Amino acid sequence: MSASRTIICLLRNDLRIHDNEVFHFAQKHADHIVPLYCFDPRHYAGTYKYNLPKTGPFRLRFLLESLRDLRNTLVKRGSNLVVRQGKPEEVVADLIQQLGSVSVVAFHQEVTSEELSVEKGVKDVCARMKVQVHTCWGSTLYHRDDLPFQHISRLPDVYTQFRKEVESKSQVRPELPTSDRLKPLPGGLQEGDIPTPADLKQTEPLNDPRSAFPCGGGESQALRRLQHYFWDTDAVAAYKETRNGLVGLDYSTKFSPWLAVGCISPRYIFHQIRRYERERTANQSTYWVIFELLWRDYFKFVALKYGNRLFQVKGLQDKTIPWKTDVTLFNAWKEGRTGVPFVDANMRELAMTGFMSNRGRQNVASFLTKDLGLDWRMGAEYFEYLLIDHDVCSNYGNWLYSAGIGNDPRENRKFNMVKQALDYDSNGDYVRLWLPELQKIRGADVHTPWTLSKAALSHADVVLGDAYPIPVVVAPEWSRHIGKKQNDTGPYPRGRKGPSHNPKQHRDRGVDFYFSRSKNL
Numbered sequence: 001m002s003a004s005r006t007i008i009c010l011l012r013n014d015l016r017i018h019d020n021e022v023f024h025f026a027q028k029h030a031d032h033i034v035p036l037y038c039f040d041p042r043h044y045a046g047t048y049k050y051n052l053p054k055t056g057p058f059r060l061r062f063l064l065e066s067l068r069d070l071r072n073t074l075v076k077r078g079s080n081l082v083v084r085q086g087k088p089e090e091v092v093a094d095l096i097q098q099l100g101s102v103s104v105v106a107f108h109q110e111v112t113s114e115e116l117s118v119e120k121g122v123k124d125v126c127a128r129m130k131v132q133v134h135t136c137w138g139s140t141l142y143h144r145d146d147l148p149f150q151h152i153s154r155l156p157d158v159y160t161q162f163r164k165e166v167e168s169k170s171q172v173r174p175e176l177p178t179s180d181r182l183k184p185l186p187g188g189l190q191e192g193d194i195p196t197p198a199d200l201k202q203t204e205p206l207n208d209p210r211s212a213f214p215c216g217g218g219e220s221q222a223l224r225r226l227q228h229y230f231w232d233t234d235a236v237a238a239y240k241e242t243r244n245g246l247v248g249l250d251y252s253t254k255f256s257p258w259l260a261v262g263c264i265s266p267r268y269i270f271h272q273i274r275r276y277e278r279e280r281t282a283n284q285s286t287y288w289v290i291f292e293l294l295w296r297d298y299f300k301f302v303a304l305k306y307g308n309r310l311f312q313v314k315g316l317q318d319k320t321i322p323w324k325t326d327v328t329l330f331n332a333w334k335e336g337r338t339g340v341p342f343v344d345a346n347m348r349e350l351a352m353t354g355f356m357s358n359r360g361r362q363n364v365a366s367f368l369t370k371d372l373g374l375d376w377r378m379g380a381e382y383f384e385y386l387l388i389d390h391d392v393c394s395n396y397g398n399w400l401y402s403a404g405i406g407n408d409p410r411e412n413r414k415f416n417m418v419k420q421a422l423d424y425d426s427n428g429d430y431v432r433l434w435l436p437e438l439q440k441i442r443g444a445d446v447h448t449p450w451t452l453s454k455a456a457l458s459h460a461d462v463v464l465g466d467a468y469p470i471p472v473v474v475a476p477e478w479s480r481h482i483g484k485k486q487n488d489t490g491p492y493p494r495g496r497k498g499p500s501h502n503p504k505q506h507r508d509r510g511v512d513f514y515f516s517r518s519k520n521l
């Protein structure tokens with residue numbers, strides 16, 4: 001009789017049992033399976049350039065919930081989650097030594113250099129200890145091996161070209177089946193405790209009732225979210241119309257935090273969409289979820305193509321831009337105190353909840369890079385710290401795109417903060433939700449407090465430069481939109497003539513007002 005074979009499944013961003021190739025492989029080839037998660041101390045150190053904490057409180061809480069959920073699921077299926085604190089390459093070496101029966105270490109491959117160096121470390125240990133390594137690919141909709149490009153260096157630099165090629169030439173693979181019972185742990189192995197935030201010297205975040213992402217981590221929650229968004233409410237059938245929303249849970253899928261740690265498989269989402277299209281309705285909205293998931297794929301493949309250039313100041317285009325590193329401006333941006341309400345509301349939402357809409361992210365990124373001229377990596381690292389859904393490729397890829405040194409073929413694209421605010425928060429409700437100090441400014445005037453007269457401000461109990469800042473910058477192009485699309489009369493009661501109805505007057509007064517006050521900055 002051959003000796004018992006144990007396979008260690010090293011889990012990282014694949015915290016699920018559905019459509020999980022690592023488990024699928026181990027179930028086929030092992031007598032015993034060790035599902036292993038390591039709390040890698042490097043994830044709790046500082047970010048690369050600006051030394052911000054690498055894992056913030058919202059993401060940590062979400063991760064701990066995801067691990068507890070995975071452990072429950074594994075226990076129900078006759079297994080358990082083994083948890084250790086330490087570098088994966090060292091933990092794996094200890095386990096191989098301790099168990100004596102390990103034949104293979106299996107894991108999903110990642111694409112960026114920190115993760116690749118962990119993989120190299122694990123491979124080196126395995127080679128030394130004569131244990132095989134089995135690697136899988138499982139984080140994208142389209143499998144890396146199914147891309148229609150001869151080599152990753154041929155990946156198009158423009159998303160639309162990539163999308164058209166994969167959509168016409170590649171197929172999304174079927175999901176892998178999941179076993180009802182998993183092969184057990186080897187005897188005598190301690191599962192280990194899932195740490196608390198305090199064990200990792202982190203704090204427990206508050207629950208803000210305004211959060212657009214009031215959900216918990218874990219595969220069960222992810223599957224429930226899809227059930228809700230697709231099957232219970234049909235919200236997916238209106239996704240394209242609602243996806244640019246700012247308030248509430250259902251304006252977009254909110255799959256991103258679960259996707260980031262692998263609680264849900266993109267292939268599973270894809271096949272559920274196809275089923276929904278067959279059984280309920282197929283429209284632009286159902287397609288658009290796939291369109292957005294393809295952006296996520298694209299940034300992973302971009303990271304494969306460009307390696308560490310994803311993190312470098314000159315970006316993918318090797319462009320030298322004289323970025324500033326002004327800490328006062330950076331702090332104003334971080335804290336939501338730039339004096340530009342649409343930016344500040346988004347930044348405060350992020351700080352209070354770990355989430356921000358896609359519309360918000362595009363705007364605050366454009367503001368940081370184009371209006372403030374700050375090093376894009378300051379923004380990317382701050383997002384890395386705080387975002388509940390941080391995904392290294394999507395985050396750095398989108399930041400490069402916003403900074404104009406990534407995959408955007410258009411030159412000098414810059415968002416107009418006032419136009420964006422008026423288009424996407426036309427009545428100012430989003431801004432008032434996050435900036436209570438501006439609550440009494442009615443309607444869309446809340447987007448441009450610096451253009452209001454002293455009387456209007458005083459009527460709304462706002463003193464600029466005191467409770468709310470004077471803008472740190474006012475871009476000339478904003479004035480084109482001031483006074484437009486206002487559904488309300490601003491801080492004036494209805495029927496009384498307010499100051500904001502004549503765009504020209506408003507513009508002139510706004511600019512004068514700002515520049516007269518700006519001397520005090």
Ligand SMILES: Cc1cc2nc3c(=O)[nH]c(=O)nc-3n(C[C@H](O)[C@H](O)[C@H](O)COP(=O)(O)OP(=O)(O)OC[C@H]3O[C@@H](n4cnc5c(N)ncnc54)[C@H](O)[C@@H]3O)c2cc1C
Nearest residue numbers: 252253254255256292293296358361362390391394395398
């Ligand atoms: C500066 C900046 C930083 C970002 N950082 C991240 C990040 O760290 N992690 C992350 O998952 N997304 C990031 N995004 C992309 C996007 O904002 C989020 O994926 C989206 O807001 C998540 O909400 P949702 O799941 O409801 O998205 P939906 O609108 O429902 O989209 C469905 C899915 O498509 C994918 N997707 C949508 N838009 C994008 C995009 N622009 N790029 C890549 N994938 C996309 C996501 O997986 C998302 O869950 C960033 C965008 C910007 C502009």
Ligand SMILES: Nc1ncnc2c1ncn2[C@@H]1O[C@H](COP(=O)(O)OP(=O)(O)OP(=O)(O)O)[C@@H](O)[C@H]1O
Nearest residue numbers: 047048049112113114115308309310311312384392
């Ligand atoms: N998953 C990740 N998340 C965040 N940052 C990452 C990730 N992977 C890599 N990086 C960062 O990006 C950096 C890449 O930048 P850079 O090319 O300058 O590093 P390098 O290749 O180590 O060279 P150098 O020695 O010049 O710093 C890495 O050192 C790492 O800190």
